[in-house]
Amino acid sequence: xxxxxxxxxxxxxxxxxxxxxxxxxxxxxxxxxxxxxxxxxxxxxxxxxxxxxxxxxxxxxxxxxxxxxxxxxxxxxxxxxxxxxxxxxxxxxxxxxxxxxxxxxxxxxxxxxxxxxxxxx
Amino acid sequence: xxxxxxxxxxxxxxxxxxxxxxxxxxxxxxxxxxxxxxxxxxxxxxxxxxxxxxxxxxxxxxxxxxxxxxxxxxxxxxxxxxxxxxxxxxxxxxxxxxxxxxxxxxxxxxxxxxxxxxxxxxxxxxxxxxxxxxxxxxxxxxxxxxxxxxxxxxxxxxxxxxxxxxxxxxxxxxxxxxxxxxxxx
Numbered sequence: 001x002x003x004x005x006x007x008x009x010x011x012x013x014x015x016x017x018x019x020x021x022x023x024x025x026x027x028x029x030x031x032x033x034x035x036x037x038x039x040x041x042x043x044x045x046x047x048x049x050x051x052x053x054x055x056x057x058x059x060x061x062x063x064x065x066x067x068x069x070x071x072x073x074x075x076x077x078x079x080x081x082x083x084x085x086x087x088x089x090x091x092x093x094x095x096x097x098x099x100x101x102x103x104x105x106x107x108x109x110x111x112x113x114x115x116x117x118x119x120x121x
Numbered sequence: 122x123x124x125x126x127x128x129x130x131x132x133x134x135x136x137x138x139x140x141x142x143x144x145x146x147x148x149x150x151x152x153x154x155x156x157x158x159x160x161x162x163x164x165x166x167x168x169x170x171x172x173x174x175x176x177x178x179x180x181x182x183x184x185x186x187x188x189x190x191x192x193x194x195x196x197x198x199x200x201x202x203x204x205x206x207x208x209x210x211x212x213x214x215x216x217x218x219x220x221x222x223x224x225x226x227x228x229x230x231x232x233x234x235x236x237x238x239x240x241x242x243x244x245x246x247x248x249x250x251x252x253x254x255x256x257x258x259x260x261x262x263x264x265x266x267x268x269x270x271x272x273x274x275x276x277x278x279x280x281x282x283x284x285x286x287x288x289x290x291x292x293x294x295x296x297x298x299x300x301x302x303x304x305x306x
Contacts, residue, residue: 007229008224008229009130009230010126011230013130013131013133015217015220015224017134019214019217020137020138020141021137022216023210024140027206027209027210028199028202030200032150032192033146033149033199036146036149036150036153036188043160047160047163050164052237053167055168055232056233057233058168058233060168061168061257062256069233070246072237073242073258074237074241076172079172080172081271088277088278088281089281090187092281094187095285098191098289101195102297107196110202110204
């Protein structure tokens with residue numbers, strides 16, 4: 001197995017960032033903080049795709065005279081769609097958080113769970 | 122691979138770690154905005170200019186505003202977690218190690234002979250100029266070749282919008298007031 005440091009540097013940093021977001025999602029009880037973690041995870045995935053699409057010596061995929069090498073436009077399109085969908089899902093998640101705050105008076109998931117257990121006989 | 126790429130990624134790592142440590146949610150949201158903007162600069166560097174300005178406008182702009190709006194309603198202090206911190210850390214390290222192992226089989230960064238560049242991408246680059254007519258290949262793919270993807274995206278956004286309205290809209294508000302009054306009686 002050949003390990004090339006520079007050839008995989010982007011991917012390794014992306015995995016570190018992904019795991020940072022993942023940690024925030026599973027370790028923090030605050031629901032807004034969880035959504036922030038989810039956003040970090042999401043941006044790291046975008047970065048993974050865009051890194052894969054890069055071609056050495058290529059330029060932005062816009063047709064112009066004198067340019068022969070382009071980076072791959074396909075990941076760009078997929079991620080463009082994903083960014084907008086990501087904001088839509090974040091908005092829905094935040095709306096749910098606001099409703100949970102109204103219903104329980106807190107947005108810490110351990111406190112909500114304690115209240116639920118109290119209510120059940 | 123160049124020095125700006127390395128520096129931007131390092132700044133993103135620092136920002137992400139600061140978000141983890143921050144107990145003040147207002148500061149965490151602001152740092153997320155910075156994180157998003159750093160990623161936008163990196164996209165521009167990696168030739169994804171359309172993605173860069175979408176991320177800067179939608180990711181760094183709109184999601185920060187939405188999060189700040191939520192914080193105004195829910196409070197900006199995060200409480201200390203009561204559960205043990207080692208279990209999530211173990212899960213994260215194991216998952217990260219598995220993903221890291223996976224990268225060893227990935228093609229090298231920037232290599233023009235990567236499999237990802239060998240299928241439809243060539244066709245888009247060579248023929249979109251004649252077939253669709255816009256110089257921007259990303260626009261051609263988004264609006265024409267993969268138009269159904271965009272239709273699906275619009276469906277998702279519409280569904281999310283309906284969901285937000287159902288949760289927080291005027292109808293939901295008056296229903297909740299009525300319920301509260303009944304509770305008081």
